[in-house]
Amino acid sequence: MKLWRFIMAMEFRKILAYRSDFWITFLGQTFIQLLIARALWQDVFEARGESTLNGFTLGTMTLYYLIVPVGSKILTGENVGFISREIYDGTFTRYLIYPLSFLEYKTLTYLTHSLFYGLHLVFIFTVYHLVFDPGALGPAAFSNLFLGVGVYLLAALAYVMMATAIELLALWVENIWSLMVMLRFFVFFFGGSFIPLDFFPAWALGLLQYTPFPYMVNLPAKTIMGLLSPEKILLGAVVLIGWTVAFRVTVSLLWKRGQLGYTGAGV
Template sequence: MRPALLWHIFSVEARKRMSYRADFWINSLGGIAVSFSVFWAITHAMFSSSGKTEIAGYSVSGMLLYYIFASLTGRVVQSNEVELAASQDIYDGSLSRYLLYPVPYAAVKYAQQAGGLAPQILQMIVFGIAALLLIGIPDEIHITSGTVAMYVLSLAMANLLHYLLLLPIQAVAFWADNVWSLVVASRFATSLLGGLLLPLDMFPPWSRPILDALPFAYLYSLPVRVLLGRASMAEWATGLAIAAGWCLLFSFVIRWIWRRGNLQYTGVGI
């Protein structure tokens, strides 16, 4: 393993991503504004129809803050543009050149993914601060320097978990021509079960132990709940431990699939 090489890949990727400014701002401003306006409408409709002032422990402002931070967290965790990178390398034969690198393929790709996160992290800071200023901080939300530090660690773990969760799915490309549908299907499922569409606190109580045992809650729900001060230190530590366990499991799975896939790989490409 060569940390200097991985750092170089990280910084090249970060500079590349930040250079596409127009696309970046159309995407970020437009996409966030639309998603937020839809969620704002749903939240207000739900509170006014039910006549409640609090749903699943959130006030209107608390729920809006949850959604904004979940969306921003989702952008960092998913790092969209490299979601299909591994499957594409397998499909078009670009994987061959990585086989010559003195570092494992998964590590190179992860360094690229981490470098590609610079725009999303910038969005997170800018829009996160703007949301806090515009919406305000309701009583049930407690953001402190401690929760921010815990959030950063949870976010790093979530990003790694998401990467390792997608890698085995992408490795199906060794046997199938197109795994785009599988990746998109996993995005749909993780969005709901991970708390990106709605806070998991809104799910029925019987489903919570199941959701806690699955890896998805640690992608979006845990980091955001930690940031908003809605998870205790014990919950945070347990969550990180479970996420680390899933990361370990997925790395064994990917190692096994990768070994079998390499036997299939021809390097011919399309």
């Protein structure tokens, strides 16, 4: 536990090393995507001449796009791509002398980023709730927020296992960068980052429930907005845990086979 705390503290220091980067990313990713999405949906609401579409008003749509870009950072962290890079560089061997396994170390550093962006989301949501939309989310706003951030962290754990399974393919194939980008396309589009899933056709939603994507974006975002019942949140959390276990098993199998053929620096 002490070791975990040490690794996470070290990662926090790394995140804060380039402060200008942090503030530019913070402002850019939070507000630019929100402004563009809001402009688009404002146009859609005006074209339809209605104040509510599929259960969303322009106000709730704005809140959704305030949560989702930061939520995407909680989900995808910053460290994805590092395992494959180290495999290609041959520097992966350093984990042989670390006092914990590579997967434990990577997951910890990854979740530190997720936790950091979780705090970022708490701050932004608090400002929005208290300054721009006081009272509109009701008395449960903050309990929903913390529950939603918790679901996001669970989703991040599922994502890191899924991403690690793909990254370990680097033990066999020459470059997996494009596979990681494809994964992001799938998670963000089919998860509901670009358009809330309520706007997808019913047949598509029926298919998507058998994938992990809606549970990674739609579930936590709507939990924060207070749009889901406790039963649905619980069911979603159980599904996420199920996917995490499935990807964790895949990672173990891949690592078991892949390490036999690994050639690193000094090996």
